Amino acid sequence: MEEVQAAPAVQMATPPAAAALAAPPSGLVKFAKDSFAGTVGGIAVTLVGHPFDTVKVRLQTQSMAKPIYGGAIDCFKKTLQWEGVPGLYKGVSSPLAGQMFFRATLFSAFGGSKRWLGTNSDGTTRPLTTADFYKAGFITGAVAAFAESPIDFYKSQIQVQMVRAKSDPAYKAPYTSVVDCVKATLRTSGARGPFQGLSATLLRNAPANSVYLGSFEVIKRQAATHYGCEMKDLPAPVVMAAGGTGGILYWLAIFPVDVIKSAMMTDSITPAERRYPSIPATARALWAEGGVSRFYRGFSPCLMRAVPANAVMLFTVDKVTHLLTDH
Template structure:
């Protein structure tokens, strides 16, 4: 099995773990991000409202899309990341002098690898998250879509590919910025652990994989949360003025939200995100690291 196939497979394992752990928190975040100001007094008000009005299964509404799509997204992330890391490691080794460790990547190289991973991921995560958000925010009594495939069919039929890729520009901005920081943080923590203990990567403790993944997740959201909020607004907005379109562009969305709701709107829904982040991101890296070990042993 080639290294790339192993990376993609291990990334899929990480993505599935991320969705199963993080989905209930994500729906609360999206509802709080996209609902009118004053709809919810806080995270618990939103969560209890969903539970009371829609039942416990509502926390996994739209899960099929991310389970399939995010598995692919995380697979692409890690596949792109590991390939760029190998490219830089080969460059470093060719330039290494007097026993320098060329395989150890610099911070700028790790950030660049993360940016490439994020952009590659964005081609899939944009439409996947768009469909997921449409399903998460639709009425439970009179839904517009029966499921993810019905949503894809109806949106494509009415608005073509641009409809499916709604909010794509801000998605690319979020992915490039966020994953540059995300993988930089995780890889630097792993490098530090390996150097301090004199161990190889496959000797990294599962507990540390979870802890470093959690830390990377917090670094990610510290950078991208306002961007993510704008993305959610764009992806729940109407497609045309006839269907209730509020925002002409991402910039117009930023200006409108700032003017009508104030700066607090850019952090609405942050609490469930911060609670979700260590579990979902810890699970992602644990899934990737453990799956990589199994695959590399074959």
């Protein structure tokens, strides 16, 4: 008898439409991964860095004629004395509540910018150059400013109330919470209210993030070459050192602009009462108060915050991104 051979199994091709429904678009997946990693990193940086930020904003905005604090350490001690540990976290609900949106914007913009810069006109990809990392950081800073500006504005409005209360015994805080501040600004200026100081945020963010994120990536790539490994396999201390270095370079690049931003954001929410209505007017007014030194108030706590906060955040984002990509 002849041996009867089994017919080969028929391979059914998955229709393109079904395949598209079965798996989400790669761009959406990448955006979701960047957003999640950025959110986790943002929460970490807020918890670690907010006390330093409170000290920075209070030093930047206190009166030159009648200063409340003698320096960063004095501000830290008096904040604990007058308000306890919660005083160091004044306004923290604004950055915490905004972390999902802001960090999602920041790191999805950075990831998208790198992919765009690394794609040729014919759709093929190429390795990013050193300049590409800095370009991606610049684009990211400009995009993220629109998400960060309202968060910084509400945070700063709450943080500065203690400074004003100590400077003027007759001062009465107009807000008891971030929610009260949101209601007041929307009532006074409508949708434009939360964007008080946006121009200064844009002027700060684009170059600062170019230096910050660009340097972080370049340092990691150089370290990977040195260790003979992929960037995702770098030791944690190396990644954290790269993040801390990027944070220091961020503030060295633009700190005077940040002082201008803080002045504009802590100004009156009523347009007719503002002392700092624009960047040029603010720069002139601050110069008249104290010359060059006026633009470096709060510099020391800012640098103190830069290393631990940015080391923790960028390490967290980096590792979460790689974990999501590898699984």
